[in-house]
Amino acid sequence: IILGKDGEPLPIITDHEPYRTKRMSNSDRAADAWFGALLESEGGSFLGKVSEEARERLISKVELVDEPVHEYGDEEWTPYQSRRLPTSPLYPAYGLETYGLPIPRRMAEAWRHYDVNGLVAEDYSTRPTGIGLDMELSEDEVANISSALTAKGAWLDDDACTGRLVYINGRFCPSLSKQTEGVKNLDSKCFESCKLPEKTMEYLSRLPDGFTDQLAAEVPDEYKGPLTSLEKLSGPDHNVGKATSQFAINNQQGTAAFAALNSVKAGCVAYVEAASEEASDDDKMPLPVLIVNAQTPSGGSAVVGGEKGVSLHPRTLAVANDRSSLSLVQMCIDLDESTEEESLCPTFVNGHTQIFVGASANVTHSFLEESGGIVTPRVEMSDEELDAAKLAFQPGQGPEALDAFIHNPREAESQRPALRNTHFDSIDVHVTGDEGSYAGSIMELGGCGRARIAISASLLRPGAMASINGFALSGGAQRSDMRTNIHHIAQGTISRQEQRNMVGGRSTASFRGRIRVEQSAQQTDSEQLSRTILLSDHARIWATPSLEIIADDVKCTHGATVSDLSEEELF
Numbered sequence: 001i002i003l004g005k006d007g008e009p010l011p012i013i014t015d016h017e018p019y020r021t022k023r024m025s026n027s028d029r030a031a032d033a034w035f036g037a038l039l040e041s042e043g044g045s046f047l048g049k050v051s052e053e054a055r056e057r058l059i060s061k062v063e064l065v066d067e068p069v070h071e072y073g074d075e076e077w078t079p080y081q082s083r084r085l086p087t088s089p090l091y092p093a094y095g096l097e098t099y100g101l102p103i104p105r106r107m108a109e110a111w112r113h114y115d116v117n118g119l120v121a122e123d124y125s126t127r128p129t130g131i132g133l134d135m136e137l138s139e140d141e142v143a144n145i146s147s148a149l150t151a152k153g154a155w156l157d158d159d160a161c162t163g164r165l166v167y168i169n170g171r172f173c174p175s176l177s178k179q180t181e182g183v184k185n186l187d188s189k190c191f192e193s194c195k196l197p198e199k200t201m202e203y204l205s206r207l208p209d210g211f212t213d214q215l216a217a218e219v220p221d222e223y224k225g226p227l228t229s230l231e232k233l234s235g236p237d238h239n240v241g242k243a244t245s246q247f248a249i250n251n252q253q254g255t256a257a258f259a260a261l262n263s264v265k266a267g268c269v270a271y272v273e274a275a276s277e278e279a280s281d282d283d284k285m286p287l288p289v290l291i292v293n294a295q296t297p298s299g300g301s302a303v304v305g306g307e308k309g310v311s312l313h314p315r316t317l318a319v320a321n322d323r324s325s326l327s328l329v330q331m332c333i334d335l336d337e338s339t340e341e342e343s344l345c346p347t348f349v350n351g352h353t354q355i356f357v358g359a360s361a362n363v364t365h366s367f368l369e370e371s372g373g374i375v376t377p378r379v380e381m382s383d384e385e386l387d388a389a390k391l392a393f394q395p396g397q398g399p400e401a402l403d404a405f406i407h408n409p410r411e412a413e414s415q416r417p418a419l420r421n422t423h424f425d426s427i428d429v430h431v432t433g434d435e436g437s438y439a440g441s442i443m444e445l446g447g448c449g450r451a452r453i454a455i456s457a458s459l460l461r462p463g464a465m466a467s468i469n470g471f472a473l474s475g476g477a478q479r480s481d482m483r484t485n486i487h488h489i490a491q492g493t494i495s496r497q498e499q500r501n502m503v504g505g506r507s508t509a510s511f512r513g514r515i516r517v518e519q520s521a522q523q524t525d526s527e528q529l530s531r532t533i534l535l536s537d538h539a540r541i542w543a544t545p546s547l548e549i550i551a552d553d554v555k556c557t558h559g560a561t562v563s564d565l566s567e568e569e570l571f
Helices: 026-039 049-059 116-120 139-151 188-192 198-205 256-265 383-392 399-406 409-414
Strands: 123-126 163-168 183-186 214-219 227-229 269-274 289-295 308-312 315-320 325-334 347-357 362-369 422-431 437-444 450-459 465-474 479-488 494-503 508-517 524-534 540-549 554-564
Touching: 026 116, 026 123, 026 256, 049 198, 049 256, 163 183, 163 269, 198 315, 198 347, 256 347, 256 422, 269 289, 269 325, 289 347, 315 325, 315 362, 325 347, 347 362, 347 437, 362 422, 362 450, 422 437, 422 465, 437 450, 437 479, 450 465, 465 479, 465 508, 479 494, 479 524, 494 508, 494 540, 508 524, 508 554, 524 540, 540 554
Parallel strands: 123 308, 163 289, 269 315, 289 325, 308 347, 315 347, 325 362, 347 422, 362 437, 422 450, 437 465, 450 479, 465 494, 479 508, 494 524, 508 540, 524 554
Antiparallel strands: 183 269, 214 227
16 A cells, blocks of 8 residues: 555556656657658558558557566566556656657657757658659650769769669659669569568568567577577566667667658668679679669659658668678769759658678678758858958958858858758668678768768677778758667677767767677677767767677777867868
């Protein structure tokens, strides 16, 4: 019996549904409404069963039930379990009040230091016209677009690549692409015919952040046998637990809901498969596979010049079979269609890439995000500095110098159309074979107002290796975020990570790199380093490298440095 302040016994709570949304703030409700508008936007789904399962997962609310209490002696018993008082209500984890997968929250760990309020203030609920259908281009359009892509460095001729897939505003362009048996576009007809391999459908249905509990490959363990469940790794004392628990969500990247949204709204899938090769002494990598996701200022929306923006959901699946080699290049770029003000439309890009690496396979992956144009320079200058610069201006210094002082850079940046754009990309890598290797180079260089790239690599087999090098450049009034997660699960795995950041203007950037070494991942060798240069006194960076080590026979290091450019270095 628990007594209240008045001395009377408190009632025992058995129905928790009335308390589901009690803790939600106005910001939380706005985030759920924003995500709901994206989910319910007009237009159908094109990935068949994959879309249906993703939608069902999103709209199915988390059940409010107590975790089972295990007795001492049970194999899942742990002294760290907690029990709810019978007079206390049971709340869902933050972000799970309305949907079955976590929605962004301003104070959630996955979204800390990110502009969530600015994100949900933009309406991206329209979709490109013709989504789900191939884009037919005339010969002149093909020539013009290929020339524009070449000028941006986003083009490889047929004899310089294994395959090439080009998408404009989320629509596949066959006349600009080079398809092969292993490099092709999967449209709605492929999913309607049910002729896709079961393994391909399984890969496409996987969700990141542990919301698909079944590991992509069995992990050998001499004490507990093959490991297959993510939530039970290093259990019972050190496991993360169910993905819907608050403890697990605090360590997630916040990408699961957006990956599911991508499955519901994507018009097609860029599919790449590297076939097994015969053993040879030649270590030469094959010609690269190029995937280009281009967007125009209108985003393909028929509603331009208004307040509503458009959402794009590019999707990529790459599979490197056993003893194969794959060089994958992904580029996200702008494609100018017009400079007229009325053609501009705020754009939300929600990309999702899945990569599976087999035994003795070698994958090199280059990802470049440079959409959104160029930020406005000199926004860090104060009004006093601008006034002093105008007084010091001398005729004959050139139009560029005069233009910099006539127009207030902060005002110019605040009116820059791309500042309303948002670019999300999640990259989910699974090394599913012994001695498999993944090497990724991730570059975030665009001028979108808000940008976020999250990459996760799971090392599931002995001898697996992952190398992730990242570079983030931000300026103006941008808000950028780079998140990495390297998960060592099998024994004898190796990882190398180095992140470089350059932050200028009045921008805010954050980097959070997480490495987790499970109890089964003995003899792990892992290194992580983050280096940041601040280019102005008004730029800010949150750099958080982290290590979670359960195993006791490992070699792991991590570190971070933040500095500015000294006057001597500038000289």
